[in-house]
Amino acid sequence: MSADKLAYFFDHADLCALFRDWPQEIGLVLCMDDAGSCDLLLFHEDARQKVLEDAGAVLDRAPGEFAVVPRLDGYPTRRVLFSDEQKLMQLIGQEDDLAEMAADHLINHQFEIERRTAAAAEPGRSARPPAVPLAEARSAPAPWRPRFRLSYARPRPARPAKAALPPGFLPARQVQEExxxxxxxxxxxxxxxxxxxxxxxxxxxxxxxxxxxxxxxxxxxxxxxxxxxxxxxxxxxxxxxxxxxxxxxxxxxxxxxxxxxxxxxxxxxxxxxxxxxxxxLPQPEEEAAPPRRRAPFLRRSQVALVAILACLGLATGTSVQQLNLKEAIRSVQMVAAGDLPAAR
Incomplete structure (x- = not known):
């Protein structure tokens, strides 16, 4: 159900306040949409159901798929501010020949009633073709913003279908508030x-x-x-x-x-x-592991130590094999430090 289009009814009491010669049996409907267009429909009070069908044709909506003000059973409605209603009344009042069109519409309605009555009374007599409504022969009122013209219920040309959006895309109006x-x-x-x-x-x-x-x-x-x-x-x-x-x-x-x-x-x-x-994503570079160094069979310091021990053994008359290794190492350290007493 869509309420983007609206049929706003004014009865004769509202219109008589605007036009001194407005016929009491005739009402007025404003057919408006969200694109800013506005069409007028005149109707007789006895033909309210017919004018709803006419409004649907003008608005290109089925019955129940456009809003109606004042509220009407079976139709959605919309809240209209009093200030907006007064603006609509002012705009209607600017159409000087609208009251005369309403009088023509009343004449046409009465003529149609008389024709149907006569046809019913004389079934064998061929019915005369309906007269062309006087109001249709008159020029439409000058447009205003939103567009405002006198319209009669006639099929509107089909609007060209909009090109379909590619899959995965949405129209901007659908996602503006998302x-x-x-x-x-x-x-x-x-x-x-x-x-x-x-x-x-x-x-x-x-x-x-x-x-x-x-x-x-x-x-x-x-x-x-x-x-x-x-x-x-x-x-x-x-x-x-x-x-x-x-x-x-x-x-x-x-x-x-x-x-x-x-x-x-x-x-x-x-x-x-x-x-x-x-x-x-950039990955952290792995740090290269330091190469494993193979321990030498005998470090230079140890070679020197053995040499010193050999010399020390000769100097004291004692062989290296007879020395306690720990004491020998300590002796070498003391010799290096200058703490070992000289050999006699």
């Missing part, structure tokens, strides 16, 4: 499958994670969509980890994600969470 957010993201492959991380710089041991079992891919695999329910309880700015089974991803995409973690462009909307893998 909320969306763009959290920082990262995507990687691990032992739990494909992992999407929101605000990875804030992840800690306390960060919540969710298992996601529903994923849909764009036809070129450049991005994929997760259900909004995957972010249940999440608030913008908070970290979150989403794990998806790797088998749900095309093999080529799995192989690409396995090479290195990537930055993820994430868009959160009421329809879903859209993820597009971006450039690979």
């Amino acid at each position: 909320s969306c957010s763009f959290p920082e993201g990262q995507i990687s492959m691990g032992r739990r499958g494909v992992r999407v991380t929101l605000h990875p710089e804030k992840v800690s041991v306390n960060t919540a994670f969710q298992r996601v079992e529903d994923v849909a891919f764009r036809d070129d695999y450049a991005s994929f969509m997760l259900p909004v329910a995957a972010l249940k309880g999440w608030h913008m700015g908070d970290p979150l980890v989403l794990d998806i089974e790797a088998v749900l991803f095309p093999i080529g995409l799995r192989q690409r994600l396995a090479l290195a973690p990537r930055r993820a462009e994430i868009t959160v909307t009421p329809r879903g969470v859209f993820v597009a893998p971006a450039e690979a």
